[in-house]
Amino acid sequence: MNGRLEKKRALVTGGSRGIGAAIVRRLASEGADVAFTYISRGDQAKEVTQAARAFGVNSFALRADSADAEAVIAAVERTVREFGGMDILVNNAGIAVIAPVEELRLEDFDRSFAVNVRATFVAIQAAVKHMQSGGRIINIASCNAERVPFTGGAAYAMSKSALVGLVKGLARDLALRGITVNNVHPGPIETEMNSAGTEFGKMLLEHVLALPRYGTAEEVAGVVAFLASPEAAYITGAGISIDGGFTA
Numbered sequence: 001m002n003g004r005l006e007k008k009r010a011l012v013t014g015g016s017r018g019i020g021a022a023i024v025r026r027l028a029s030e031g032a033d034v035a036f037t038y039i040s041r042g043d044q045a046k047e048v049t050q051a052a053r054a055f056g057v058n059s060f061a062l063r064a065d066s067a068d069a070e071a072v073i074a075a076v077e078r079t080v081r082e083f084g085g086m087d088i089l090v091n092n093a094g095i096a097v098i099a100p101v102e103e104l105r106l107e108d109f110d111r112s113f114a115v116n117v118r119a120t121f122v123a124i125q126a127a128v129k130h131m132q133s134g135g136r137i138i139n140i141a142s143c144n145a146e147r148v149p150f151t152g153g154a155a156y157a158m159s160k161s162a163l164v165g166l167v168k169g170l171a172r173d174l175a176l177r178g179i180t181v182n183n184v185h186p187g188p189i190e191t192e193m194n195s196a197g198t199e200f201g202k203m204l205l206e207h208v209l210a211l212p213r214y215g216t217a218e219e220v221a222g223v224v225a226f227l228a229s230p231e232a233a234y235i236t237g238a239g240i241s242i243d244g245g246f247t248a
Contacts, residue, residue: 004229006031009083011076013037013066013123014093016045018191019140022217023090026225028052028059032088035079037064037072039093058083066093066119067111076126088228089127091120091139094160098152109155116159121166124181133178136228137170139163140220141183143243149208150200160185164239171237180236182227187243190214210245 010027014020015036025048027034034052038045038061045061052059062078064071080086094116097108120139127137142160144153163183170181188194188204195201196214205212223242226232241247 003031004231005088005225008032008087008228009079009085010034010088010090010228011036011079011086011123011127012090012092013064013072013075013119014039016041016048016061018193019186019189019217019220020090020092021048022221023092023224024048024059025051026218026221027088027090027228028055028057030225030229031055031057032228033058033083035060035062035075035082037062037066037075037093039063039065067114069118069122072119072122073126076123076130080130085132086127086130087132087134088136089123089131089138090224090228091123091137093119094140094142096156098156100152101154104155112155112159113162116156117162117166120163124170128174128177128179131177131179134230134233135174135177135179136232137174137179137181138224138227139167139181139183140224141185141239143185143187143241143246145185145239146241146247150203167239168237175236180227180232182232182235182237183239184220184223184227185239185241185243185247186215186220187241187246188214189217189220191217204246208246209243210248213244215242215244
């Protein structure tokens with residue numbers, strides 16, 4: 001890679017697998033020191049840490065439940081102590097509870113918003129105290145913020161839509177400090193939790209996607225790395241879709 005993130009210091013929430021792990025590896029490959037949070041599967045977290053360090057950067061994992069605001073703040077503060085500051089925050093941690101509205105439990109609704117929305121706000125609020133001009137905040141939202149071509153996705157889509165308003169407002173709040181804030185909206189991405197080989201995946205391939213394949217976590221990570229780079233200095237308050245035409 002080109003080293004365009006050399007000497008940058010990053011925190012990725014939910015970085016032990018899937019899209020988050022790909023983001024950790026990509027940022028490290030471009031020269032950034034990267035901390036990341038995880039909630040379970042310490043073995044996977046260790047593997048991602050080792051993969052990041054193989055690029056010659058500093059990396060460590062923090063066990064933190066994003067539904068716990070104090071744990072999120074502690075992760076930010078630990079990252080700042082270890083790295084001496086923070087330049088990049090990637091809010092990747094998220095959950096998807098899919099159920100018909102009459103069956104969705106209120107506790108699942110509340111946890112969806114605690115992880116997908118409140119944790120994002122809490123992490124940003126904690127991180128901007130330490131960010132200088134050139135800071136980058138990137139949230140992993142979803143193409144479902146704009147389109148939901150299946151049943152049971154209302155609460156999930158609602159939580160991801162909230163990030164659109166958050167980013168537009170924060171772009172104004174942080175602009176004079178030289179900090180940008182943007183969303184990335186992935187579509188169907190091939191991960192352990194979401195495979196094109198399922199019946200749901202086959203439906204999307206046949207009836208929804210313009211490009212007849214699932215995307216890769218590495219493709220999403222590439223968009224994140226771009227938004228974290230100097231080349232994206234004039235992009236803020238935006239949402240970039242990487243969805244194979246899901247929202248076309």
